[in-house]
Amino acid sequence: MKLETIDFRAPDAPQRFVESLRHTGFGVLRNHPIAQPLVQQIYQAWQDFFLSDDKEHYLFNPGTQDGFFPSSVSETAKGNNVKDIKEYFHVYPWGQIPPALRRDILEYYQQATAFAAQLLDWVERHSPAEVARHYHEPLSRMIKDSDKTLLRILHYPPMDGHEPPGAIRAAAHEDINLLTVLPAANEPGLQVQSRDGSWLDVPSDFGNIIINTGDMLQEASGGYFPSTTHRVINPQGADMAKSRISLPLFLHPRPEVVLSARYSAGSYLTERLRELGVI
Template sequence: MPLTSLPVLSLEAPAEDFSQDIGNSFRTFGFAMVKDHGIDRELIDRAWKLTAEFFDRPRDEKQKYFLEGLAGARGYTPFGTEIAKDAKAHDLKEFWHVGRDLPDGHPLADDQPNNVWPEAPEGFRETMEALFAAFDATGAKILSRIAGYLGLDEHWFEGPIEDGNSVMRLLHYPPLGDAAEEGAIRAGAHEDINLITLLLGAEEAGLQLKTRQGEWLDVSPPDGALAINVGDMLQRLTNHYLPSTTHRVINPSGERARHSRYSMPFFLHLRSDYKFETLPQCITEENPDRYPVSITADDYLKQRLREIGLLK
């Protein structure tokens, strides 16, 4: 029976059932909604509180953590910096990036800079490191289920994502003002670069995906559930069998326009040195290999960061 609306799946369901359900949801929408994901609610609530406190700090204080030359990979990225590919106006957002710290001498250290941390609010580093680790574990579990859907061993993704270049983004969309560029919205229509994205905070209205019929569909998970979507790297790996779907965050109207919106996407990435090779089972006579030339995950990432204005 075909899916006609975005289902809410439980990660506590039997592995085979979840694999089939998330695969079907991805095939239809490029998105799924997942509850019972195992990320501690108290940890999430603490992270929300500290995120709001950080973005409420003075602009000059936040700007100290904007690191030139890192393409926003770590620390603070100011309001109005990022622009969706082919968009005419910058997004109405500011954000903070937390990544994976690697030990000195690690072979991937040149491609994955260590984190920077603000002096305030108190407990920010400890909370965000714990949340990153929780996202990382949940993402790996979901990838093991996706592997099952693709006919791969459940451990298939473990090597490709080991010490991967994943990023947790703390996002703040300020109240709407009058000085925005014409046509600017909170996040312009785009696709994500990474393997999969795990998103907290989509309960607040605004996130929409573009259906195969070209219509915009609201993504509104239950309280505390994750919205999860396919990124371009997984689309490439599967030869578009699992599609990366265009999505956006539209501006609110009325009373909600005077309020901030916060969200926390976790962009689960491959290792920087991973070399793409299209999965053989995703190549058919009807769907020949679209990517016969291999490229590393880091080269692909840099190519896309240039397109969205984060890398010059």
């Protein structure tokens, strides 16, 4: 298993990207249309936010899941019994957002969502006919007017060596949604599990954008596109003193979208959030 970086502008980029999703669950793109200065600006502004007391004024709403989630309520990955070492903020256009951070983060939300819709078109166009027949509607239409697509700003704080035994920044897990769009973080650490069980570093050159398939696309494609296990490992040595900011966009369909004979998008999301213990 090998993860190669694909030039978004190359004529064969759509086919190579979809092949990468099929074989690894991940695709890494360079020369993409997401504005890199905007990403850098967001990283710096939100790192300052997480290091301030302002975050406590935006505690999450349990019913709507928007706002700041402190480390005390951080997720525990399915099958684990130790919380991840992280805190995060859930951004929805309709939800609470610090006013000083609102303009840039919503601009990024719009850019990344439009970009993801294009990638879903690539996936559908290059799905074999026997796979595409499973789609109950065009993939990019599944997200049209959805208010469930989630932008999560993650802060992995510096480590002091006294973390709970077995705890890492993000334990091995799969994503719930259709696709996840992730600009390369400001520090490395993301790994994907290969079919033989070994762990591979995901290319994290600053400026790359990383896309992975989620459980909903796996379900909608009848298992053709795998939802691959991944994690964020703890830094070592001097890097332990560094924070890590990450900016995943989790692309969610409208709740009524039919994924398969077993699930709608809404029923699938509810089931998984209960497993994670966040509802």
